């Protein structure tokens with residue numbers, strides 16, 4: 319596979335990251351995962367905006383990574399993935415420097431790494447139809463969850479807890495509020511209204527969350543960006559998670575208790591259908607799509 323490393327395209331196996339890299343030593347590092355549908359890189363600018371937000375708050379030497387959007391497309395092309403489902407992975411770190419907690423002086427060049435992989439949507443497609451089991455776990459993360467850093471220890475541990483309980487996701491609960499999943503945002507349906515935690519430092523501003531809220535407006539589904547309280551969760555007729563690879567997946571049991579009827583509900587299904595239509599519509603509009611159909615790319 320061809321990857322991109324510090325300004326150069328090279329074989330992924332030839333990428334050499336210093337053991338002094340602050341991403342490795344301190345998780346002083348940010349990442350993004352962008353979904354590629356055949357012919358369509360989905361909302362790369364939104365992902366880069368979020369990356370820039372993190373870089374700004376972490377005071378990285380580089381705080382604008384918009385030049386990586388064409389690189390992402392180049393990687394798809396160079397790896398012959400343009401007619402497939404794929405994922406683009408981006409990681410940027412503060413760079414290599416002798417180990418010392420405070421920022422290095424002088425600032426090193428940030429490390430920039432990108433790779434692509436083909437993505438088989440079959441597993442997620444199944445989960446979208448059947449729904450998943452989920453569990454709740456205490457939110458032991460730090461309080462800057464709005465930055466997509468690679469410091470994911472709490473997410474890894476919670477995800478493992480879910481896996482051991484045969485659940486597809488763990489939902490973090492902070493002060494009695496269901497915040498988000500380990501790799502997804504969380505929404506509840508109460509009285510035909512979608513309720514989801516407001517944007518704050520306690521959750522990641524998901525790109526899919528944003529798209530779903532926009533689709534709800536099109537669908538005339540009422541949305542409240544408000545805390546979803548644990549002690550009211552039994553009143554929810556539906557629960558769902560959203561994310562880049564997840565898209566929209568209904569939760570059919572929470573902590574082994576059925577949610578609503580214990581099957582994917584009408585709101586989740588309507589949002590799923592609207593999301594698929596939006597992707598298809600965007601694919602058709604994208605110049606790559608018609609070239610791909612004609613076999614040009």
Ligand SMILES: Cc1ncc(COP(=O)(O)O)c(C=O)c1O
Pocket residue numbers: 498499500501502503521522523524525526527560561562563
């Ligand atoms: C903690 C967390 N919340 C939410 C999301 C969903 O964000 P997006 O829709 O941008 O993938 C992710 C995605 O990885 C995540 O890690």
